Amino acid sequence: MTELAGVTWRKSSRSSAQGNCVEVADNLPVGVGVRDSKDAAGPVLVFSPQAWRTFLATIHHPR
Template structure:
């Protein structure tokens, strides 16, 4: 997948140092890219846009319980 035109952003809720963040590119035509902000040249996970929306909505609704 060509990610040349990907516009990466991270959450405004990221820590101030930016050391524990993921970045998301939602401007791609047929995918959403997710990468580690500390390894911007590293691997990228890609999701179908509908799967990403489902994940984001479930997360916002508290659908995931943090591990202790």
């Protein structure tokens, strides 16, 4: 499990104004963390740097 103490979270620029917010922590030593801002103590998905780059490339340039 990746240690998340001291991680800096930021809201996604694509989060909605209705409170449907995704937060991203890109300062993890092992990759990028993603969580639901409404449940800060809840689960966190951690993506490897390569998986995160692939995800971003896919959503920016869908097939």
